[in-house]
Amino acid sequence: MNKPDNPDDALQRLVGDYADMLFRIALVQLKNWHDAEDVVQRVFIELYETWPDFASEEHRKAWLIRVTIHRCKDCQKSAWKQRSVPLNEDVLGIDFEISDITRAVLKLSAKDRQVILLQAYLGYTIREIAAITGQTPPAVATRLHRARKKLKRDIDFPDL
Amino acid sequence: MELEMLKNDLQRIRLGDEAKHCIVQTVLGREGIREPEKPRHVLWLATAASLLAILVVGVSLLFLLPGLRDRFGLAAGPADFFADRYFALIELDGSAYVHQGNGTLHRLDGTGPLREIGRLKTGQLLSDGQDLFYAQGRRAYQVAPDLTGRTRLLREAETIELDDVTSAFVLYHFGNHDRYTLFDRQTGEKRPLFPDTEAKRYTFQDGFGDVAVFVHAAADNEERLVAVRLSDGQETELAAGPIRGRAVISDGNVYFTRTGEPVDRTYDRARELWFVGFDGTGLSQLDLSGIPYDSIRAIAASGRELVIAADENVLSHQGKIYRYDPKDGTFVLLQDRVGLIDRLFATEHYYSFYDLGIGDVAGKAFVGPVRD
Numbered sequence: 001m002n003k004p005d006n007p008d009d010a011l012q013r014l015v016g017d018y019a020d021m022l023f024r025i026a027l028v029q030l031k032n033w034h035d036a037e038d039v040v041q042r043v044f045i046e047l048y049e050t051w052p053d054f055a056s057e058e059h060r061k062a063w064l065i066r067v068t069i070h071r072c073k074d075c076q077k078s079a080w081k082q083r084s085v086p087l088n089e090d091v092l093g094i095d096f097e098i099s100d101i102t103r104a105v106l107k108l109s110a111k112d113r114q115v116i117l118l119q120a121y122l123g124y125t126i127r128e129i130a131a132i133t134g135q136t137p138p139a140v141a142t143r144l145h146r147a148r149k150k151l152k153r154d155i156d157f158p159d160l
Numbered sequence: 161m162e163l164e165m166l167k168n169d170l171q172r173i174r175l176g177d178e179a180k181h182c183i184v185q186t187v188l189g190r191e192g193i194r195e196p197e198k199p200r201h202v203l204w205l206a207t208a209a210s211l212l213a214i215l216v217v218g219v220s221l222l223f224l225l226p227g228l229r230d231r232f233g234l235a236a237g238p239a240d241f242f243a244d245r246y247f248a249l250i251e252l253d254g255s256a257y258v259h260q261g262n263g264t265l266h267r268l269d270g271t272g273p274l275r276e277i278g279r280l281k282t283g284q285l286l287s288d289g290q291d292l293f294y295a296q297g298r299r300a301y302q303v304a305p306d307l308t309g310r311t312r313l314l315r316e317a318e319t320i321e322l323d324d325v326t327s328a329f330v331l332y333h334f335g336n337h338d339r340y341t342l343f344d345r346q347t348g349e350k351r352p353l354f355p356d357t358e359a360k361r362y363t364f365q366d367g368f369g370d371v372a373v374f375v376h377a378a379a380d381n382e383e384r385l386v387a388v389r390l391s392d393g394q395e396t397e398l399a400a401g402p403i404r405g406r407a408v409i410s411d412g413n414v415y416f417t418r419t420g421e422p423v424d425r426t427y428d429r430a431r432e433l434w435f436v437g438f439d440g441t442g443l444s445q446l447d448l449s450g451i452p453y454d455s456i457r458a459i460a461a462s463g464r465e466l467v468i469a470a471d472e473n474v475l476s477h478q479g480k481i482y483r484y485d486p487k488d489g490t491f492v493l494l495q496d497r498v499g500l501i502d503r504l505f506a507t508e509h510y511y512s513f514y515d516l517g518i519g520d521v522a523g524k525a526f527v528g529p530v531r532d
Binding site for chain 2 (some may be wrong): 008011013015016023024027030037040043044045048071098099100101102105109110120121160
């Protein structure tokens with residue numbers, strides 16, 4: 001997949017296809033609506049400026065997720081944002097009551113939230129998560145195990 | 161079942177059409193400003209010829225006049241803007257030190273051009289007013305501003321991040337704002353700043369002398385702003401209630417932002433600027449009605465004044481950067497047409513920011529004098 005003939009139309013389509021998914025990833029990571037939206041915007045800026053050569057649509061999706069995770073890390077490292085955001089729906093910016101499981105996931109550390117989201121929500125395997133996050137598969141497996149253990153303390157989280 | 165509930169919750173989270181449209185417009189608008197469409201085939205020859213001519217003249221000058229090399233090095237590139245984002249802005253003896261995200265350290269003297277002085281592989285940089293301090297993994301180092309004489313200050317079993325350096329202490333923490341610890345620079349002793357039960361409840365904001373300001377989040381998520389004396393750990397409550405953004409210290413006061421009445425509930429952003437004395441007295445809200453703004457993107461302290469990045473239009477990330485004097489309420493416009501401010505720092509004589517937005521300086525970092 002090379003740079004499209006009409007990048008503007010392609011961008012519009014990709015925002016329509018992926019913005020919600022990337023936004024969910026960023027929101028769960030950052031727990032702040034506005035910061036998550038900023039991250040999604042940055043990801044599409046990077047995509048538009050580089051148009052990497054993807055072998056398939058799956059590769060493009062994985063690239064977008066990987067860049068989103070990295071931009072979330074940048075955002076968390078930013079001196080301006082180096083503080084914990086209290087957990088409530090107002091800060092998240094959502095207008096519905098979240099379930100206990102979602103609340104429990106949001107209470108996990110950022111790294112734990114990341115692997116749980118990639119496996120439970122996006123259905124990636126440990127090997128795929130390792131490729132996306134830049135960790136080794138054993139490290140991902142260990143983190144998943146610990147994250148699920150923490151979740152089971154609060155709720156009945158299933159083995160995947 | 162539980163898993164389905166998680167998925168259902170996540171599926172209900174959506175960016176609105178307006179937000180998606182805004183993202184597309186921002187990306188395209190940014191590209192338009194950065195790289196306007198040009199008839200490439202027509203310009204190609206002219207560009208190549210110009211570059212060749214400049215190269216020949218430049219190389220000739222450098223070889224003919226070796227003394228020009230240094231000056232050429234100083235003058236290379238734009239005077240104020242550079243392409244990478246940065247992690248820190250420090251002022252030492254009237255010079256600004258800018259640490260970029262790619263690890264290079266630059267110096268700016270007055271209004272002169274930025275000059276690269278070396279590399280530091282770290283994500284943060286602090287100063288006690290004389291030397292530079294930084295952490296690399298589990299270790300913290302001290303080095304002279306010219307990057308000579310590096311000494312290791314301390315080593316821990318886990319990765320650390322530095323928060324503040326005073327003449328007496330180095331304040332650092334582990335993990336995600338966990339176990340804030342004081343390193344005594346005279347004796348080399350380390351001690352936790354807070355008791356174990358409270359070790360994860362504080363988030364460092366800013367420090368000045370023997371005082372550090374933190375946000376404390378209680379078990380019920382109730383937040384309060386506190387000042388902690390490093391020498392004896394005495395804590396003073398400065399303000400109760402949620403603190404949105406970052407608190408900074410200026411002229412014996414702590415300035416911080418609060419959400420206030422949001423323009424749109426999906427944008428939980430700061431609209432109010434408050435200040436309070438170190439002793440917790442004089443809590444007041446400042447009047448920012450002198451400028452048009454939807455929200456306060458970032459604040460930084462510059463001497464007795466503040467540098468404020470204000471969003472005028474949250475949806476399109478358009479705003480301005482001002483210098484604000486809290487004493488008389490006056491604003492001085494520092495930078496017009498900025499967009500998505502990623503980082504904002506200020507010292508007594510300089511300020512710097514990185515803009516990811518759509519304005520004239522989009523995608524660039526800036527450092528320059530904060531006053532004429």
